[in-house]
Amino acid sequence: MSLANPIICSFNAGELSSSLYGRVDLQKYFNGCKTLKNFIPLPHGPAQRRAGTRYINEVFGREQVINGDFVSDTGWTQGTGWTIADGVATATAGAKSALCRSSDCIEGREYLVTYTIDSVTAGSVQAYLGGTLLTARSTAGTFTERATFGGDDDCVGFLKADDFAGVIGDFSVMEVNPPAVLISFEFSTVQAYILEFTEKQIRFYKDGGIILDGDDPYTLETPYLEDDLTSLHTTQSADVLYIAHPDYAPRKLLRYGHTDWELTTITFLGSPVKNITGADKTDPVKVYCPQHNFENEDQIAIWDVAGMYEINGFHIVTGRTDDSFKLRGVDGEHFHAYTGGGKTWKIRRPITGATQANPVVITLPNHGFANGDRIRITGVGGMTEINDKNFTVANRTEDTFELQGIDGTGYTAYTIGGYAGIWSELFEEEDHYPSSVEFFEERLIWAATNEKPQTIFGSKVGDYENMGAGPNDDDAFIYTIAAKGVNPIQWIVPMDKLLLGTRGGEWVMRSSGADEPITPSNVNIKRESTWGSANVQALLVNDVVLFLQRGRSKIRELVYNFEKDGYVAPDLTILSEHITTGGIQRIAYQQEPYSFLWAVRKDGVLLNMVYERSQNVVGWSRQVTDGKVKDVAVITSSGDDEVWLLVERTINGSPRLYMERSEDQYLDSYLTWSGGGPVAITGITNASQAVVTAPGNYCDNGDHVRIVNVEGMTEVNECVFTVSDKSGDTFKIKDSDGNYVNSSDFGTYTSGGTAEVVSIDFSGVEHLAGESIHLLGDGCVLPAVTVSATGTFSLSAYVGELVAGLQFDSVLQPMNIEAGAQAGTAQGKIKRVHELTIRLKDTKACWVKAADDTWQEIAFRGDEDPADAPIPAFTGDKRVCVYPGSFGTEGDITLMVKEPYPATIVALLPKLKTMDVL
Numbered sequence: 001m002s003l004a005n006p007i008i009c010s011f012n013a014g015e016l017s018s019s020l021y022g023r024v025d026l027q028k029y030f031n032g033c034k035t036l037k038n039f040i041p042l043p044h045g046p047a048q049r050r051a052g053t054r055y056i057n058e059v060f061g062r063e064q065v066i067n068g069d070f071v072s073d074t075g076w077t078q079g080t081g082w083t084i085a086d087g088v089a090t091a092t093a094g095a096k097s098a099l100c101r102s103s104d105c106i107e108g109r110e111y112l113v114t115y116t117i118d119s120v121t122a123g124s125v126q127a128y129l130g131g132t133l134l135t136a137r138s139t140a141g142t143f144t145e146r147a148t149f150g151g152d153d154d155c156v157g158f159l160k161a162d163d164f165a166g167v168i169g170d171f172s173v174m175e176v177n178p179p180a181v182l183i184s185f186e187f188s189t190v191q192a193y194i195l196e197f198t199e200k201q202i203r204f205y206k207d208g209g210i211i212l213d214g215d216d217p218y219t220l221e222t223p224y225l226e227d228d229l230t231s232l233h234t235t236q237s238a239d240v241l242y243i244a245h246p247d248y249a250p251r252k253l254l255r256y257g258h259t260d261w262e263l264t265t266i267t268f269l270g271s272p273v274k275n276i277t278g279a280d281k282t283d284p285v286k287v288y289c290p291q292h293n294f295e296n297e298d299q300i301a302i303w304d305v306a307g308m309y310e311i312n313g314f315h316i317v318t319g320r321t322d323d324s325f326k327l328r329g330v331d332g333e334h335f336h337a338y339t340g341g342g343k344t345w346k347i348r349r350p351i352t353g354a355t356q357a358n359p360v361v362i363t364l365p366n367h368g369f370a371n372g373d374r375i376r377i378t379g380v381g382g383m384t385e386i387n388d389k390n391f392t393v394a395n396r397t398e399d400t401f402e403l404q405g406i407d408g409t410g411y412t413a414y415t416i417g418g419y420a421g422i423w424s425e426l427f428e429e430e431d432h433y434p435s436s437v438e439f440f441e442e443r444l445i446w447a448a449t450n451e452k453p454q455t456i457f458g459s460k461v462g463d464y465e466n467m468g469a470g471p472n473d474d475d476a477f478i479y480t481i482a483a484k485g486v487n488p489i490q491w492i493v494p495m496d497k498l499l500l501g502t503r504g505g506e507w508v509m510r511s512s513g514a515d516e517p518i519t520p521s522n523v524n525i526k527r528e529s530t531w532g533s534a535n536v537q538a539l540l541v542n543d544v545v546l547f548l549q550r551g552r553s554k555i556r557e558l559v560y561n562f563e564k565d566g567y568v569a570p571d572l573t574i575l576s577e578h579i580t581t582g583g584i585q586r587i588a589y590q591q592e593p594y595s596f597l598w599a600v601r602k603d604g605v606l607l608n609m610v611y612e613r614s615q616n617v618v619g620w621s622r623q624v625t626d627g628k629v630k631d632v633a634v635i636t637s638s639g640d641d642e643v644w645l646l647v648e649r650t651i652n653g654s655p656r657l658y659m660e661r662s663e664d665q666y667l668d669s670y671l672t673w674s675g676g677g678p679v680a681i682t683g684i685t686n687a688s689q690a691v692v693t694a695p696g697n698y699c700d701n702g703d704h705v706r707i708v709n710v711e712g713m714t715e716v717n718e719c720v721f722t723v724s725d726k727s728g729d730t731f732k733i734k735d736s737d738g739n740y741v742n743s744s745d746f747g748t749y750t751s752g753g754t755a756e757v758v759s760i761d762f763s764g765v766e767h768l769a770g771e772s773i774h775l776l777g778d779g780c781v782l783p784a785v786t787v788s789a790t791g792t793f794s795l796s797a798y799v800g801e802l803v804a805g806l807q808f809d810s811v812l813q814p815m816n817i818e819a820g821a822q823a824g825t826a827q828g829k830i831k832r833v834h835e836l837t838i839r840l841k842d843t844k845a846c847w848v849k850a851a852d853d854t855w856q857e858i859a860f861r862g863d864e865d866p867a868d869a870p871i872p873a874f875t876g877d878k879r880v881c882v883y884p885g886s887f888g889t890e891g892d893i894t895l896m897v898k899e900p901y902p903a904t905i906v907a908l909l910p911k912l913k914t915m916d917v918l
Contacts, residue, residue: 006819008893008908010045011036012610014619016815017578024818024825028575032619035894038810039905041619043594043612046841049810049903050608050623052667053645053660055767057210060112061175062201062219064103065156068171075101081160089168091160093122100157103173105130107151110176110654115158116142116169123164128157129173136161146176146654175199177657179226180646181586182633183234185241187255192635194644195241195253196659199226202253204261205644208661211258218259223248230585233436233491233537235444237464242266246435246450250427266427269293269466273428276342279308285332287311289344290323299347301378301419307339308332314347314379314419345376347421353414354383360408363400364420369393371401376423382415383408390423426457426467435535439464440494441517443476447500453488454481454502456509458518477520481507483527490533493545499558499567500525501533501547506558506569528567531556539589539597544613546572546597552583555597555609572609576620579607588634590641598643604628606645625668626806630657652770652789666900667774670805671765675703675757677800683749684713690743694755695729703757705733706798710753715746720758720798758798765804766791776803776900779870809898812905816892817912830915836880836893837909842873844901848880849894856880873902877909 013032023029031045039047067075073084079097083090089099105111113127117140124138127145131152134145156173178198185193194205202220204211211218224232224245233244241253254262267275269291278288287302294300298317305312311327319326353363362377369375373393377386386403394404427433427446434446434457444464446457460466461474468476481487487504498509498518506529511522532550538558539546545558547569554577556569573580582602590596597609606623623629627649635642643662648655649669660669676698683693692707699705703723707716721733721741733741765773768787775782777799784807785793793804818827836848838858847855858878860871893910897903 003911003913004817004819005909005911006817008814008817008910010907011039011047011812011814011905012041012043012045012617012619013575014041014610014621015576015579017576019577020575021816022827024827029815030818032575033812033814034816034892035811035813036619036621037624037812038622038808039812040596040608040621040623041610042904043610043615043617045906047621047812047905049666049897051662052665052670052805052808052900053625053647054208054663054665055669055671055805056205056208056644056659056661057217058767059178059180059196059198059203059646059657059659061178061198062221064105064111064173064175065101065171067101068173070168070170076157077101077155087169088118089158089171091125091158091164091166091168093163093165096160096162098128098155098157098159099168100128100155102154103130103156105149105154105156105173105175107149110146110148112144112146112172112174112176114142114144114172114174118167118169121165123161123166125158125160125164125166125168127171128155128159130154130156133159140166177648177655179229180630180657181229181232182631182644182646183232183241184588184633184635185236185253185255186635187239189636189638192637192642193255194633194635194659196646197222197224197229197232199229200224202261202263204258205659206258210659213259218261220253220261220263222263231435231535235438237439242437242444242464244434244437244446246433246448247430249433250437250446266465268426269460269463269468273343273345276302276305276344279305279311279332279338279342281308281332281335281337282326283331283333284318284326284328285311285330285335286319286324286326287344288324292320292323292325292344294320294325294346296320296325299419300344301347301421302342302344305338305342307337308335310335312342345421347378347419351377351380351418351420354380354386354408354418356383356408356411356413358407358409359394360386360403360406360411361400362403362420365399367396367399367401367420369396369401369420369422371396374423375420377418377420380414380418382413383411385411387418390429436489436492436537438492438494438498440492440498443518445492445494445498447492448489452480453486454483455479456481456489456492456498456500461517473517473519473522475520477518477523479509479523479525481525490535491538491547493538493540495540495543495545499538499545501538501558503550504532505530506533506547506567508567526566529558529569531569534584536584536587539587541589541595541597541611542613546587546589546611548584548587552585552602553577553580555580555584555587555599557613559613572611572618573620575618579620579622586631588632588643590634590643592636592639592641598632598634600629600632604630604648606632625808627669651768656767658767665776665803665805666808666902667776667803667805668808669768670803673759673762673802673804675759675800678708678754678756681707681710681753681755684710684716684743684753686713686743686746686748688742688744689725689732689740690716690746691730691732692755693730697729697731697755699723699726699731699755699757701726701731704759704798705755706758706800707733707753707755710749712748712750713743713746715743716741717753756800758800759802760796760798761792761794762802762804763790763792765793768804768806771806773804774807774900777801780868781899781901803900805900807898807900809896810903811894811896813892813894814908817910819912831912833893833910833912834881835911837911838878838880838895838905839876839907839909840878841875841904841906843875843903843905844871844873845897845899846878846903846905847896847898849892849896855896871901 010031013028015036016032081094082099124136127134131150183195196203239255280286316328318328355361392404394402431450436447444459487502491501493499500507509525534548561568586600599607606629630646679697685691725732
């Protein structure tokens with residue numbers, strides 16, 4: 001038997017795989033842990049307890065009721081006795097009947113139903129949700145209920161009793177726990193937002209809260225459905241966020257102010273379709289169309305004009321300017337006024353024939369098309385099957401061409417008319433929308449349409465929405481990766497080169513010259529590795545790219561290797577392959593105060609990877625909460641980066657989706673309350689109604705205040721009073737029976753003392769209704785309480801500061817000790833740890849697991865520390881003897897923190913005996 005006193009001085013290899021339990025030949029073994037839960041390894045070695053999360057807001061889906069404010073009766077089916085007028089729905093007594101409208105609600109999902117009954121004359125009414133009837137109401141008021149959509153039909157509305165007579169003012173239905181994703185929007189460290197995308201809606205967060213428009217969250221409508229959200233790729237330039245998705249035309253989100261955002265479809269220069277912005281009732285009609293690029297005598301088609309619908313059709317351009325043109329021979333003086341919209345497109349001469357053949361042959365004299373051109377046909381009479389579709393020109397002659405691959409033998413015979421025009425494939429139709437977007441060398445780069453999944457599209461230099469290709473070096477370009485099989489691009493990341501991740505490998509795109517930019521004629525692309533990527537945006541971290549491999553279980557580091565003179569992509573999960581079990585769904589990167597990768601696992605566990613490449617530090621840990629993390633996003637701030645989370649929690653048996661932010665308390669989904677802190681007292685009168693003077697106090701009548709440390713009038717110390725007759729810096733105090741405090745016989749106030757607003761009853765915690773919550777009051781741990789159904793709870797004593805939330809425990813267990821063997825390894829040999837010294841930093845709580853599986857609490861409150869004062873943070877060594885008779889082959893050490901306190905484990909110094917006889 002030999003004695004050993006090793007030091008475990010670092011935990012920054014993180015939680016290691018069980019496959020490494022015997023790998024004492026690796027240095028990482030001695031820096032790793034068997035368990036690292038709710039601790040985060042820091043780059044320089046210690047393990048720090050993770051911060052908790054502050055509750056921000058519950059996430060709801062978009063409004064399901066169109067015209068729920070009853071400004072018109074459009075869309076509503078009004079049963080007997082119901083009428084809609086003047087912004088209300090009025091019911092008169094009579095037959096039992098319904099007021100309803102169709103919705104997009106989904107059977108089996110839960111919805112939040114809110115409505116206001118302005119008045120009730122008689123009877124009752126019930127909200128209706130796809131066959132589910134909510135509580136009958138017979139009084140005026142605003143009512144909110146959660147209910148499951150029944151699915152008997154797609155309707156929402158109200159069902160009134162036959163005797164109900166009353167007025168309903170508004171009606172709202174929003175989905176509870178909708179699918180959602182988070183996207184960061186960063187203009188600067190003081191202008192950074194979190195965007196919450198749900199189906200067809202964005203909500204906005206800033207400065208730790210949701211942005212409101214009046215009393216309601218500010219929202220913006222989008223076209224994206226719930227299944228589209230995780231496939232959104234974005235990039236940003238100043239106040240513009242560009243958005244790519246393979247099923248939608250590219251869009252941009254523009255910020256004009258906190259409550260002034262706009263989402264628009266991008267109209268690219270170089271695209272054949274132009275947007276009309278106005279039209280004058282003149283002879284000839286003048287049409288306003290910025291950057292139309294038409295010439296006089298061009299033949300154009302116009303459609304979708306509202307108001308002046310008479311100009312929808314085919315015309316000849318005359319009187320052109322850069323932003324307008326006139327319609328030759330069209331007198332618009334008696335047309336309807338233009339009200340909005342409209343698109344226009346340059347076409348060729350009219351079609352004069354189309355054959356019912358395989359392939360279809362089009363006759364269009366002097367068409368000027370070349371084989372391979374993409375064209376669009378519209379306006380054909382008879383053979384309408386070819387209208388409003390795109391085709392490829394083949395076997396052209398001067399006056400005819402074939403529609404490549406189009407069998408028209410079963411089509412209707414051509415009769416008359418029709419037009420054909422060159423049609424750019426660039427992002428103008430289904431299957432031609434890009435799925436990735438990024439900036440590179442002053443170009444906006446798009447990539448990977450369904451039709452061309454391996455193609456990169458670069459804008460004109462410095463002109464991000466100009467995709468007009470050409471021979472000049474600054475013109476837009478299109479380049480397709482020549483790869484075996486279909487190999488869709490999954491992400492693009494700009495560095496000094498353009499890095500591309502495809503389903504089958506990783507590529508580098510650059511110019512042929514070392515210091516030259518990419519141009520239409522100077523492009524070189526090379527495959528660097530063949531790991532393949534998942535459809536998750538990769539992250540640029542200094543001079544490397546972190547990406548999720550195709551199987552979603554490995555994070556790889558794409559980094560330049562000088563020996564290879566190319567890129568390599570080592571696996572950053574190789575020592576912790578268990579950590580990603582089930583697959584990773586979302587990732588985000590935090591730079592300050594430490595370099596962290598955050599990853600959301602499919603089962604809702606949040607993973608953290610400390611990443612300090614220059615120090616060879618990579619360490620994973622699991623961050624577990626009472627719920628499932630659905631997404632994570634990071635935004636910069638003037639200090640540390642902000643980590644935002646979407647968390648699904650089960651509250652009272654039902655799922656809820658919450659927006660939460662990692663902050664510096666040690667409870668989850670917590671809220672705080674503060675009375676404002678102590679205010680200095682300068683005087684208290686001896687009177688039948690004592691008057692307290694406390695300049696700058698912020699209490700109100702009815703508040704409770706605790707007075708302490710008064711000199712002279714000591715009778716008021718450590719007492720709680722009710723504020724009354726507040727006037728400027730003075731107020732009177734009442735006792736618990738509501739009587740004014742008579743201080744006539746008290747000692748005379750001489751100096752000192754403070755008054756602090758305190759409370760014992762709390763509300764506003766509806767998001768944790770029915771849950772047992774843990775409390776930190778005035779810096780001390782208080783007994784747990786259960787929140788009422790209405791979000792209230794009470795304490796047994798008054799406090800001036802309170803943190804209330806869900807408890808989580810943090811557990812650290814290092815690898816089996818490898819020390820003390822006189823010969824060979826200590827692995828497998830019986831050991832006895834009889835003493836443990838724990839080196840700590842800024843720690844207020846810690847438990848050590850003893851040999852009998854019980855937990856021993858380490859004392860942090862000294863004999864000189866008041867029992868009712870907060871525990872002071874401790875930095876130094878704590879010596880623990882908890883292992884009498886604890887013999888075993890592993891020599892396990894396990895630490896836990898469960899109180900809402902900070903803890904940082906710097907090092908472990910066990911004393912043990914190792915037996916060389918097994």
